[in-house]
Amino acid sequence: MIVLCYQAGEAVHRVIGPLYEQLEAADIAYELVLVANQWPDRPDPTGQVIEEFAIHRDTVRTVLGEKQGAMGWDMRSGLAAARGDYMVVMDGDAQNPVEDVLKMYRRMRETGVDVMKGRRIARFDGPYRRAISVVYNLTFILLFRTRGIWDVNGKPKGLTRAAYEALDLESDDWFIDAEILLSARRRGLAVAELPVVFHPNDERASFVRPAAILEFLRNMARQRFRRRS
Ligand SMILES: Nc1nc2c(ncn2[C@@H]2O[C@H](COP(=O)(O)OP(=O)(O)OP(=O)(O)O)[C@@H](O)[C@H]2O)c(=O)[nH]1
Ligand SMILES: [Mg+2]
Incomplete structure (x- = not known):
């Protein structure tokens, strides 16, 4: 189970505390991988918060590298560190109910x-x-003809280890969500959805600003063009 904790600070406890309790109670072999890579010039206290959490818990590990990309980079570094047969990724900002992680795994x-x-x-x-x-x-949907799939960026995201290895993900930004779906389809993998509820982010404003929208458009155009050529 992988939690993306970037810039979550102390508020990450709202996610990792209950998630840890639920995993402990679930009678499954698991590890909890907490990811808080950071930019050298942008202090983020989250690294220390998750290290303190992990230190007394054998099944919890941290990924605390220097950031070289945005969300996709963090997701890939968490997946690369995880060793399980099933990998479920969620955000550490408490917008998804924690119980969805185990629900997805099951x-x-x-x-x-x-x-x-x-x-x-x-x-x-x-x-x-x-x-x-x-x-x-x-x-x-119009660009990629992915009828039946909605909410490309919905989390949690779950992958079997075999799927993770086959997908060979390379996005460093938001497009990783799209890459997972497009790459899975290209390889004929079975993709399914889990209905979830999504709460507001009480701690901060949306990161999705005009620059992020432009980045999405650029990525979609690039990917679409690549598929054609
Ligand atoms: N924004 C952002 N998030 C990152 C980055 N690296 C990792 N993340 C993680 O990505 C997760 C999702 O980002 P969010 O900005 O919450 O995405 P969202 O909930 O879909 O959209 P908003 O709530 O509208 O911002 C966060 O929980 C972060 O831990 C990064 O460089 N930028
Ligand atoms: Mg969020």
């Missing part, structure tokens, strides 16, 4: 799918974010 085992993603059926992060998401997902 659903993956029951159904035998290779890749699973959260699909936000109820989201409370505001009309602006919802609108951006709808436009993004419609554009995505």
Whole structure:
């Protein structure tokens, strides 16, 4: 189980505390990988917070490198550090209910799918974010013909180890979510969705600003062009 903790600070306890308790109670062999890579010029206290959490818990490990990319980089560094047969990634900002991690793991085992993603059926992060998401997902379906898949960026994201190895992910930014789905489809892997609820971020404003939207558009165009050539 991998939690992306970048810039979460003390608030990360709201996620890793309950998640650890649930994993301990679940009677499964697990490890919890907490990722808080950081930029050298941007202090982030989260590294220390998760180190203190991990130090007394054998099943908890930290990934605390120097950041060389955005969310995709962090997700890839967490996946690379994880050793389990199933990997489930979630954000450390408490927007997803913690219990969805175990729910996804169990659903993956029951159904035998290779890749699973959260699909936000109820989201409370505001009309602006919802609108951006709808436009993004419609554009995505039109460009890539991914009918049946909605909410590309929904988390948690679950991968079997075999799927992770086959996907050979390379995105360093937000496009990693799209890359997982497109790459899985290209390889004929089974992808399924888990309906989830998405809460507002109480700690900070959305990171999805105009620059992020431009980055999404650039990525989609690049990927689409690559597929054609
Ligand atoms: N924004 C951002 N998030 C990062 C980065 N690296 C890792 N992350 C992780 O990515 C996760 C998702 O980012 P969020 O900005 O919360 O994404 P979101 O919830 O889809 O969108 P907003 O809540 O609208 O910002 C966070 O929990 C971070 O831990 C980074 O460089 N930038
Ligand atoms: Mg968030």
